[in-house]
Amino acid sequence: MSKSKPTLPRGTRDFGPEVSAKRSYIIDQIKHNFIKYGFSQLETPAMENLSVLTGKYGDEGDQLLYKILNSGNYLNKTTAEDYQNGSKHLTQKIAEKGLRYDLTVPFARFVVMNQHEIAFPFKRFQIQPVWRADRPQKGRYREFYQCDADIVGTKGIWNEVELALLFGDVFNDLNLEDYIIKINHREILFMLAEYVGLKGKEVPFCAEIDKLDKIGEERVLENIQSIGGNQSKLEEVMALLSQTDKDQLLAKVESIGPDNSGVTEVKEFFQSLDQFSDRNIKIELDLSLARGLSYYTGMIYEVKPTSVKMGSICGGGRYDNLTGVFGLDGISGIGISFGLDRIYDVMEELNLFPDAITQRLDVLIVHFSETNLNHGQKLVMDLRSAGIKADLYPTSDKIKKQFNYADKIQTPYTLIVGDNEMESGDYMLKNMSSGEQKPMKLDEIIQLLKG
Structure with missing residues (x-):
């Protein structure tokens, strides 16, 4: 019998001693700050029931779920008709569990199942691997770590402020100075959509705004015009999206929507943050930030490196109904996630790892x-x-x-x-x-x- 050469599944990686030491260094700094800010550690199983996972990530997400075949003779309860009805139907007969796709849905399940034992507001952090049956490519893997922190059961604006401060403390401990925290608010984006005459079409409007850094202003403007809206107001809003002076931006958006809750919250956010000016938090209001609007309902965060060509290294935002999919309505929350792999790449390129950690x-x-x-x-x-x-x-x-x-x-x-x-x-x-x-x-x- 010939011996086969060992291989790794596509989209997965080994981490040798040096890389593992550097990854552990990043995780330790993140974990230290999570604990410092009062978050409790949570761990959930690698596998969840498919009934928990399915339908939470949209049709595309459902296709990327890793399903686990039932143990034993998993075909003994199937019929010829099950095969004829296609793979989606057959999967329900032969697989009841799947690998977790992210840490958020398992967290929501945990909150619902333990709602009478935990105290709200509940602050938890979780650092564990997740799995997605995605097409492997540079910077995208089928197994990767997420480092999440969430606060549920409260709507206070202080949560938004302290999470921005948490970003700053983590990067300070990592000696990573070349970053910018960008923030925006879903209600401001929806107000701008209404202002240009696209009320009811907010989501496609925001989807186009989110493409600005990929396809450029001219193409985005053309795409939005094809949806509809007022030409002159569209040009006015597009000019706003490239500005970074928060005071001028806030004055302008307040004149457009003086009673907008998003404008009010962003103003309160920056007013609270002003008392921590000595901490030199690198943050700006970016009206072109339009990520995660299918689930974020308030403030949105995105962190990008400024001296390395790379996408976002962290993200997050406010959501108002995390646990609603499991029957527990009215639980507002806010969460952030650190991108371990991308932070590693940035620190490696900038030579920020201390020599001692690999010794x-x-x-x-x-x-x-x-x-x-x-x-x-x-x-x-x-x-x-x-x-x-x-x-x-x-x-x-x-x-x-x-x-x-x-x-x-x-x-x-x-x-x-x-x-x-x-x-x-x-x-x-x-x-x-x-x-x-x-x-x-x-x-x-x-x-x-x-x-």
Whole structure:
């Protein structure tokens, strides 16, 4: 029997030690800030019942759900008629579960199932992988992580403000300065649609606005004109979409819709944010931001890098009926999501990862004999007890092989144990970069390595 060469499923990846360390570094900074802001961690199963997942992401989303075949003889309850009725019908007979498509729907299910045990407002964060049967391409995978934080059961504008501050704190901890948080409001977009004569056609209007950075202003204007609307007012609104001065923008949109709830909330948002001007949050009002309007009902966020050519690295917004699909109406919420893979790519391009995070060890103990190896076992545990990342070469191989191993794993120091060192208690510590080495007592080595 011939042995087959191992492969990975398309759209999935292995992460080696260096990449895993860098990804963990990003996750740790995000998680630290989630906890600092009072979010509780939540984990949900990798698989959900298809009845939970189906119908929540539209027809396209349903097609991208990974279905799990029922265990056992999953065909024994099917008939010839089931096959004739097509794959959609047959799937209902042979698959009852699927891999989660995102973290939001499982969160909604959790809230509904535990509504009498959790306290509202409920703040949760979740960092877990999701799966989509999408066509793999650059930057798009079939398995990827989402890092979400949501607040449900409250409508206070402070939620919008603190999530903007949370973005800023995470990027500050990652030393990522080249970013901009863009915000907009669904009610402002819908007001502008009505202003240009497209009341009732708000969604197609916003869908075209969302294409501005892809196809340009001229094409977008043509597409909107084909929907209808007032020509001169359309040109007036298109001019607004390229402006970034929030005070001028707010004054203009307030003159168009003085009683618009979106204008009121955005003004309150920036007024609250003004008291944190010392934190240097990089944020702007962008009226061309029109993402997620099938589910967002209020404020919308999008974060983009400013010195690297890439799409959004974070997003989010306010939604008013997250749990309504499961029968629990009236639960307003707001959520944000960090794009781990894209943040990684930005930080890699800007060389922002600290060198220390990929360093596996502080010191490796090398030795000349079995007796020296046995002595090293106590040494390595003493070093570890002192908080030093230490390891002991596990066999009494030739010393050259042990040093070659130290070079390969890029350990900065080796601690050499021989018979003389065992007798004197002075161990030779070698700097693997400079080659310099000198005898030191164990407590001196610990003090040096702890720096």
